[in-house]
Amino acid sequence: MHAVLVRTLFAVCLIYVLISATSEPEEFKNWPAGETPQEIGRKVAERFASGPHTNFARPSPPTQITYPETITWYGALTFAQLSRDREISRRLIERFDRLTSSEANLIPTPVHVDSTVWGSVPLEIYIETKDLGYLGWGLRFANAQWDETTVDGLTSQTRFWIDDMYMITLVQVQAYRATGDAKYTNRAALEMSAYLKSLQQPNGLFFHAPNAPFFWGRGNGWVAAGMTELLRSLPPDDPRRPEILESYRKMMSELLILQGRDGLWRQLLDRPDSWPETSSTAMFTFAMITGVKEGWLGGKEYRMAARKAWLGLVSNLNSDGDLRNVCEGTNISGDVNYYLGRARNTGDLHGQGPLLWCASALLR
Numbered sequence: 001m002h003a004v005l006v007r008t009l010f011a012v013c014l015i016y017v018l019i020s021a022t023s024e025p026e027e028f029k030n031w032p033a034g035e036t037p038q039e040i041g042r043k044v045a046e047r048f049a050s051g052p053h054t055n056f057a058r059p060s061p062p063t064q065i066t067y068p069e070t071i072t073w074y075g076a077l078t079f080a081q082l083s084r085d086r087e088i089s090r091r092l093i094e095r096f097d098r099l100t101s102s103e104a105n106l107i108p109t110p111v112h113v114d115s116t117v118w119g120s121v122p123l124e125i126y127i128e129t130k131d132l133g134y135l136g137w138g139l140r141f142a143n144a145q146w147d148e149t150t151v152d153g154l155t156s157q158t159r160f161w162i163d164d165m166y167m168i169t170l171v172q173v174q175a176y177r178a179t180g181d182a183k184y185t186n187r188a189a190l191e192m193s194a195y196l197k198s199l200q201q202p203n204g205l206f207f208h209a210p211n212a213p214f215f216w217g218r219g220n221g222w223v224a225a226g227m228t229e230l231l232r233s234l235p236p237d238d239p240r241r242p243e244i245l246e247s248y249r250k251m252m253s254e255l256l257i258l259q260g261r262d263g264l265w266r267q268l269l270d271r272p273d274s275w276p277e278t279s280s281t282a283m284f285t286f287a288m289i290t291g292v293k294e295g296w297l298g299g300k301e302y303r304m305a306a307r308k309a310w311l312g313l314v315s316n317l318n319s320d321g322d323l324r325n326v327c328e329g330t331n332i333s334g335d336v337n338y339y340l341g342r343a344r345n346t347g348d349l350h351g352q353g354p355l356l357w358c359a360s361a362l363l364r
Contacts, residue, residue: 025292027303028362035314038083041359044352045076047321049091053106056329057345064108065099067167068329068349070118074170075356077124082363093125096134110144113157113167123174135178142175146187154191161332162206162219165195165226173233188230189240195223196247204250205269212332215269216339218350219330221283224251225357228287231296245296248287252297255284259305263312267327268339275344278316278325282354285309289361310362313355322347323355 031037054069055062062069073092080088099107108115119141126134145168148156155168169188176184199206201215208219227248234241258269264276265284288306291297316324326348333339345351 025303027300027307028289028292032311035311037310037359037362040314040317041079041083041356041363042085042088043317043321044323044355044359045079045085045088045092047347048072048076048349048352048356049088049095053103054349057348062106064106064115065118066349067114067117068353070121071166071170072349072353072356073121074124075353075360077121077128078360079356079363081128082360089128093129096121096125100137110141111157113145113159113164116141116145116157117167117171119171120174123171123178126178127174138171138178139175142171142184145171152194154194155187158191158194159209160195160198161209162195162199162223164222165192166222166229167226169226169230173229176233182235185230185234185238189234189238189244192227192230192244193240196243199223200247200251204247204252204254206251209332211334213334214336214339216330217265217267217269217277217280218283218327220251220269221280221354224248224255224287225283225354227251228290232290232294248291248296252288252291252302255288256301256305259309260312262315263305263308263310264316265309267342268336271340274340276312276325277327277344278313278323279327279348279351279354281309282313282323282351282358285313286354286357286361289358290364293361293364310358313358317355318346320347323351326351 053062053065056066056068076088077092080092108118110116110119119138122134123138126138145155145157150156150158157168158164168191172184172188176182201207205215206220206223207213208216227244231245231248255265259265260276262276264278264281266272267274267277285306288297288302292302292306318324324346326345327350328343328345328348329350330342
C-alpha cells in the first residue's frame with residue numbers, strides 16, 4: 001500500500017511539473033478587453049483577407065505579388081489556423097487559388113529574395129491542408145533559390161542585407177516543415193551563419209548592410225524574426241544551432257535596453273531622438289514571445305518587455321485595423337538622414353504582417 005501511495009504521489013507531482021512547465025506565462029494572459037491576440041489578430045487578418053493586392057503603399061496595382069503581401073498572407077494563414085477560424089482560412093486559400101487561374105500574371109519569379117519568399121504561402125497552405133498541389137508550388141520556389149550557388153554553397157541570391165535573413169530563411173524553413181527534408185534547414189542555417197559573421201556587431205545588433213552602418217529598426221526586425229523562425233525548426237543537434245541561438249540571445253539582451261517606455265523600439269534603434277516605429281516593434285515582439293515560450297529566454301524581464309510591446313502596438317492600431325507609424329519601404333543608404341526622414345505609413349503591410357506573427361505566437 002505504501003509503495004502504491006508513493007507512486008501515485010510521484011505521478012501527481014510529475015503531472016503538475018509538466019503542466020507548470022508548459023503553462024502560459026502570466027504576462028501573456030489577462031489582456032484588456034479588445035486587446036487580446038484573438039481579437040486583434042482577427043481584425044487584422046480580416047482586413048487583409050478582404051483587401052486587394054497592394055503595391056507597397058503606392059496607389060497603383062502591383063505587377064506581381066510583393067513581399068509585404070507575402071509575409072502578411074503567411075501571418076494571416078497561421079493566425080486563422082491557430083484561432084480555428086475556418087472562414088478566414090477559406091478566403092485566404094481562395095486568394096491563392098486565383099493566382100493559379102485568373103490572376104496568374106501576378107505570380108512572382110523566384111530570381112530574388114523578395115520574390116522567392118512567396119513560396120512560403122503555398123507551403124503554409126499545404127502544411128494546413130495536405131493538398132499536394134500547394135506543395136509543388138512552394139518547393140519549386142524553395143529549390144529555385146539554390147539553382148545557382150556561390151563557392152561557399154550560399155544561394156546566388158545572397159546580397160548581405162539583413163532583410164534577407166527573413167526572406168531566405170522563411171521559404172527554406174517552410175519547405176522543411178512541409179517535407180521534413182533537412183537539406184532545407186541546412187541551407188537556411190548556412191546562410192544565417194554567414195550573415196551573422198558578416199553583419200552582427202559587438203552589441204548584438206546589425207548594420208543594415210556593410211555600406212549602411214546604421215541600426216535600422218525594421219532591418220534588425222527582419223533578422224530577429226528570421227533567427228526565430230529558424231530556431232523554431234532547426235534540429236537540436238544541428239551543429240550551427242548553438243551559434244545562432246547565442247546570436248539571438250545577444251540581440252534580445254540589447255533590445256531589452258533599447259525598448260522605449262511606450263513599449264516600442266525606434267526607427268534607428270540606438271537613437272532615442274528617432275521616432276517610435278511599429279513594424280520593427282512587431283518583429284521584435286514576435287521574437288521575444290517565441291523565445292519566452294520556447295525556453296530560449298529566461299527571466300521575467302523578457303516576458304514584461306513582450307507584454308509592454310504588444311500593448312504598445314495595439315495602441316497604434318486604428319479602428320479600421322491598420323497599424324500606424326510603419327516605416328515605408330526602405331533601400332540602403334550611407335546617409336543617416338535617409339533613415340531618419342523615412343515616411344510613416346498607416347496600414348502598410350510591412351507592419352500588418354508582423355502584427356499577425358505576434359498574434360500567432362501568443363496563440364501557439
